[in-house]
Amino acid sequence: MAKENTSMYIILGLLEHEDLSGYDIKKKIDFMISHFWEIGYGQIYPTLKTMEENGMITKKVSETSKGPEKNLYSITDSGREVLKEWLLLPEAKEYTKYEILVKLFFGKLVSEEENRKRIELFQERHLQNAAIMKMFRTNLEQVLKESEDHLYYYLTVLFGEKIYNAYIEWAKEAEELLGKKNENDNLHKGDNE
Amino acid sequence: MAKENTSMYIILGLLEHEDLSGYDIKKKIDFMISHFWEIGYGQIYPTLKTMEENGMITKKVSETSKGPEKNLYSITDSGREVLKEWLLLPEAKEYTKYEILVKLFFGKLVSEEENRKRIELFQERHLQNAAIMKMFRTNLEQVLKESEDHLYYYLTVLFGEKIYNAYIEWAKEAEELLGKKNENDNLHKGDNE
DNA sequence: CAATTCATGTAAGGTGTTACATGATTAC
DNA sequence: GTAATCATGTAACACCTTACATGAATTG
Numbered sequence: 233m234a235k236e237n238t239s240m241y242i243i244l245g246l247l248e249h250e251d252l253s254g255y256d257i258k259k260k261i262d263f264m265i266s267h268f269w270e271i272g273y274g275q276i277y278p279t280l281k282t283m284e285e286n287g288m289i290t291k292k293v294s295e296t297s298k299g300p301e302k303n304l305y306s307i308t309d310s311g312r313e314v315l316k317e318w319l320l321l322p323e324a325k326e327y328t329k330y331e332i333l334v335k336l337f338f339g340k341l342v343s344e345e346e347n348r349k350r351i352e353l354f355q356e357r358h359l360q361n362a363a364i365m366k367m368f369r370t371n372l373e374q375v376l377k378e379s380e381d382h383l384y385y386y387l388t389v390l391f392g393e394k395i396y397n398a399y400i401e402w403a404k405e406a407e408e409l410l411g412k413k414n415e416n417d418n419l420h421k422g423d424n425e
Numbered sequence: 426m427a428k429e430n431t432s433m434y435i436i437l438g439l440l441e442h443e444d445l446s447g448y449d450i451k452k453k454i455d456f457m458i459s460h461f462w463e464i465g466y467g468q469i470y471p472t473l474k475t476m477e478e479n480g481m482i483t484k485k486v487s488e489t490s491k492g493p494e495k496n497l498y499s500i501t502d503s504g505r506e507v508l509k510e511w512l513l514l515p516e517a518k519e520y521t522k523y524e525i526l527v528k529l530f531f532g533k534l535v536s537e538e539e540n541r542k543r544i545e546l547f548q549e550r551h552l553q554n555a556a557i558m559k560m561f562r563t564n565l566e567q568v569l570k571e572s573e574d575h576l577y578y579y580l581t582v583l584f585g586e587k588i589y590n591a592y593i594e595w596a597k598e599a600e601e602l603l604g605k606k607n608e609n610d611n612l613h614k615g616d617n618e
Numbered sequence: 619c620a621a622t623t624c625a626t627g628t629a630a631g632g633t634g635t636t637a638c639a640t641g642a643t644t645a646c
Numbered sequence: 647g648t649a650a651t652c653a654t655g656t657a658a659c660a661c662c663t664t665a666c667a668t669g670a671a672t673t674g
Contacts, residue, residue: 236632236633237632237633238522238524238527238633239633239634241527242527245527245530245531245534248531248534253653253654254653254654254655255652255653255654264530265527265530268521268522268523268526268527269522269523269524269526269527270634271634272634272635272636273653273654273655274634274635274636274637274655274656274657275633275634275635277654277655277656278655278656281655301653301654302652302653302654303653303654315531315534316534316535319528319531319534319535319539320535320539322543322546323524323525323527323528323543324524325550326521326522326523326524326525327520327521327522327523327524328461328519328520328521328522329431329461329462329519329520329521330461330462330519330520330584331431331462331516331517331519331520332516332519333461333462333581333584334431334434334435334438334458334461334462334516335512335516336577336580336581337438337457337458337577337578337581338438338441338508338512338577339576339577339580340574340577341438341441341508341509341512342509342512342513346512346513347577350515350516353515357518381533383532383602383603384529384530384531384532384533384540385530386602387529387532387599387602388526388529388530390595390598390599391523391526391595391599394591394592394594394595395588395591395592395595397591398587398588398590398591399587399588401587402583402584402587402588405583406580406583406584409576409579409580410576429660429661430660430661432661432662446625446626447625447626447627448624448625448626463662464662465662465663465664466625466626466627467627467628467629467662467663467664467665468661468662468663470626470627470628471627471628474627494625494626495624495625495626496625496626
């Protein structure tokens with residue numbers, strides 16, 4: 233058995249709620265979870281296979297009236313136990329890799345324009361992400377008034393929004409700082425003329 | 426050759442500034458870079474080996490008066506070129522994995538106490554990180570007044586501080602939301618008595 | 619004299635990504 | 647009819663972590 237295998241627990245968690253195919257699982261993850269944990273098909277299908285072999289889930293081939301045939305998976309009691317045990321364990325610390333910061337860290341080696349462009353693109357990407365999260369949050373808030381079923385989902389969306397906003401704020405400040413540097417450069421240029 | 430191999434470029438970037446041993450490289454990364462990109466010895470030593478084979482760096486064994494012998498690496502012109510080319514490429518999007526959010530997403534399956542405890546620990550960890558970043562930033566600001574040599578380093582520290590603060594803010598709000606839920610629960614409890 | 623730090627490295631295994639392969643159905 | 651979506655899967659490889667192994671020197 234694997235050591236961590238968070239993908240497996242994500243699949244278990246989703247199946248605890250409803251029966252799903254590998255394809256469905258991917259869609260759910262992309263929509264609700266991918267902002268803090270991405271998984272590809274290359275991980276999902278093999279994992280489903282070993283999970284079935286280990287008795288955590290069962291497969292039934294569903295002959296839908298239309299479309300290709302689906303493998304529908306259901307969680308077993310054993311799977312439910314494995315999931316709950318895992319949920320009680322302390323989690324590993326978050327795992328973040330920001331290639332943009334590595335490149336910026338060595339920013340002296342390229343032109344300032346290059347660095348500024350990089351930060352702008354980063355900011356644009358995350359303005360979009362922040363907008364998506366805000367939309368999700370607003371929709372969820374309507375639903376939360378009636379029942380708190382989605383409270384934990386809401387917490388993850390809130391997290392996403394906060395982080396993306398922090399990215400955007402940083403990008404603004406970073407651009408200002410580079411701009412200030414430019415002004416100084418120009419002043420000094422003026423001194424020498 | 427590898428496809429991305431960001432570790433390699435980090436090593437090149439550090440060697441562009443000064444000659445270092447594998448051990449030195451690890452220390453530098455831990456101190457300045459690990460907040461956005463971690464690397465272990467298991468990656469550094471093998472990478473140095475292949476980099477030497479590919480002519481990006483050269484090794485000289487330094488017989489220091491005291492302590493064990495060191496392998497000091499220097500970047501070559503070829504290595505410098507490889508680094509600069511990479512610095513001009515657009516970066517991959519950031520890679521983040523938050524196991525805590527996965528566990529929270531399925532938070533309904535465990536007790537609320539469990540979830541609250543989790544968030545508190547997360548917050549404590551990042552209060553410490555934020556404090557470290559603030560200290561770094563304050564120190565760097567003193568230096569920046571004299572020369573802007575460390576401006577790019579400063580930008581990465583600023584990033585760290587913003588992100589850790591966003592984590593902390595989120596944790597506060599999340600705790601409040603869980604608390605509010607509790608109050609509601611108690612109210613409903615009262616209704617039924 | 620015991621623990622920590624300095625210093626280098628290997629082996630094994632787990633994790634994750636990318637590319638490839640296939641084929642039916644649906645929407646334009 | 648062509649492009650996109652539905653649906654499943656494999657193979658290769660790149661990446662990264664962990665554990666192990668060794669031994670000298672320094673610090674308390």
